[in-house]
Amino acid sequence: MQIVYHVGAHGSDQAKLIRTLLRNRAELVRHGTEVPAPNRYLGLFGEAMNSLNGGEAPPEMQEVLLDMLVDNEDAKRLVLSQSMFLGTPRRAISRKRLYPYSPRRLRGLSNLFPDSVVEFHLGVVHPATQIFQLVARNKGDYPGTMNGADPRQLRWAPAVRAMLEAVPDREFVIWAQEDLPFTWPEVLRRLAGVGPEVPLIGEDAILADLLPPETLRDLRANMDATPDLTIRGRRNLVEQALAAGGATAAMESEVPLPGWTQDLIDELSEIYADDLAELAAISGVEFISA
Incomplete structure (x- = not known):
């Protein structure tokens, strides 16, 4: 086992x-x-x-x-x-x-x-x-x-x-x-x-939390339309979808902790x-x- x-x-x-x-x-x-x-x-x-x-x-x-x-x-x-x-x-x-x-x-x-x-x-x-x-x-x-x-x-x-x-x-x-x-x-x-x-089921579950529904639909369509899609090819499509859907900012969450500054986070x-x-x-x- x-x-x-x-x-x-x-x-x-x-x-x-x-x-x-x-x-x-x-x-x-x-x-x-x-x-x-x-x-x-x-x-x-x-x-x-x-x-x-x-x-x-x-x-x-x-x-x-x-x-x-x-x-x-x-x-x-x-x-x-x-x-x-x-x-x-x-x-x-x-x-x-x-x-x-x-x-x-x-x-x-x-x-x-x-x-x-x-x-x-x-x-x-x-x-x-x-x-x-x-x-x-x-x-x-x-x-x-x-x-x-x-x-x-x-x-x-x-x-x-x-x-x-x-x-x-x-x-x-x-x-x-x-x-x-x-x-x-x-x-x-x-x-x-x-x-x-x-x-x-759920291979794009995390993307569903980050992308607008229409952007996610477009991403799925692009993947389906790409024969023999490699891992690198899929990730490139995901990167494009995240940029198009404005998800990059959503991935950078604020961290409100006492005494912390942006310089510290950087x-x-x-x-x-x-x-x-x-x-x-x-x-x-x-x-x-x-």
């Missing part, structure tokens, strides 16, 4: 991705992929990890967990998604790094299925956007969210390296939230474990660009880039 943990991160389109996969549940079952609704296993993994106290699940426990999660006896891939897999919003940031408790949590998740192939999928987010989302989830408590950290020091590459060290024999698939208008179909299919020949953007380049170069990471 292949076990896929979609672990976040906070501020990404995690919920939209899993909802889109759920819309395709019947088609995915035919290809051996099981996508249970997240509320079906809410709290299950925390209890299971606590009972193991850092150890690996015995075969009997693995079988019980799979019986609780899998309905199709022919399933070969199980996709699981919870916003708490990396930790709570209150503990996402420390002076040390992003998600300081994630190595232990990912090791615990990995240990639930030691006999399976396990993948961790992670959408990383611009620090300004993520901090804003975390503050919102923490009821507006900015100091309690930041825990004394300097936002300039919050980088993804060190956090991911710590995760890799915790579970060195597992696969990591990473993408940038900001690239999703261009990479959504690839991210969706990589999660599901299916190729481009499998028809999926500085964070430069840091984030370097961070993404470093992430893509990490051995053991499959990076889906635009």
Whole structure:
């Protein structure tokens, strides 16, 4: 069995991705992929990890967990998604790094299925956007969210390296939230474990949030009218549609945080660009880039 943990991160389109996969549940079952609704296993993994106290699940426990999660006896891939897999919003940031408790949590998740192939999928987010989302989830408590950290020091590459060290024999698939208008179909299919020949509903779900209906219709028509459309060709059409639909500004959301200036956000953007380049170069990471 292949076990896929979609672990976040906070501020990404995690919920939209899993909802889109759920819309395709019947088609995915035919290809051996099981996508249970997240509320079906809410709290299950925390209890299971606590009972193991850092150890690996015995075969009997693995079988019980799979019986609780899998309905199709022919399933070969199980996709699981919870916003708490990396930790709570209150503990996402420390002076040390992003998600300081994630190595232990990912090791615990990995240990639930030691006999399976396990993948961790992670959408990383611009620090300004993520901090804003975390503050919102923490009821507006900015100091309690930041825990004394300097936002300039919050980088993804060190956090991911710590995760890799915790579970060195597992696969990591990473993408940038900001690239999703261009990479959504690839991210969706990589999660599901299916190729481009499998028809999926919602391949333009994220574009539907960014484009006016008429622009989206034109984009679909242009794609349908282009034979043998490549990934690069599709992304070029998407870029043209985003510009024509005035969506570029919509993708640049304001971040009203106390004491923040545009200069700080610009500085964070430069840091984030370097961070993404470093992430893509990490051995053991499959990076889906635009």
